[in-house]
Amino acid sequence: MKETKIIAISDSHGRSALVREVAKIEKPYDLMIHCGDLCDPGLKALGDETGIPFLAVRGNCDSDSSLPAELNFEEGGKRFFVSHGHSYGVKWGTREILARGIRNGADIVFFGHTHEPLLERDPGSNVYILNPGSIAQPRQRGRQQTYAVITITADGEIKITIKSLEGGY
Secondary structure (H helix, E strand, C coil): CCCEEEEEECCCCCCHHHHHHHHHHHCCCCEEEECCCCCCHHHHHHHHHHCCCEEECCCCCCCCCCCCCEEEEEECCEEEEEECCHHHCHHHCCHHHHHHHHHCCCCEEECCCCCCCEEEECCCCCCEEEECCCCCCCCCCCCCCEEEEEEECCCCCEEEEEEECCCCC
C-alpha cells in the first residue's frame, strides 16, 4: 500500500482563498476534507480545479443543502467519519461524536464548529478525534489559522499534525 496524505480543514466561512492557499502549500496530497461552514458553494469546485478529491459536510452556517450532514468513507485502508459537530454538542465535549464515529467503525472522527484545534486518541477504542480548527476565524489562544495533515503510512500507521498558516503550531 502507498502512503496517503489527507488535508483536513474547517470553518473557512467564505474565505475560500485561504482554503486554496492550504491546497497550494500542501500539494501533493490525495484528498482534502472540509468539516463544514464553507459558506461558499463555489468551494465545492476545488476538487475539479486541483484534480484532487475534495469532500465536505454541511455546517450550521452552510445554506447549501447539497452537502451531506455526515460522511463515512474509507481512504488509505482507514475508515473516516466526518461531521461539522454542531448536532453532537461538540462545544461541550466530544463524547457523542466519538460514540457515533465508533458505531460507524471509524479510525478517525473529524469535526469542526468550535474553531479550536483538537487532537486526541480515545484510550478505550484507539480512535482519533480531530478538529483541525478554523482557517478563517480561530478562537484558541494565539488565534492561529489552523488545519491538519493526516498521513497514513505504507504500513498503515496514522500520523496527524496540526499546522498553522503562520508557521508552526
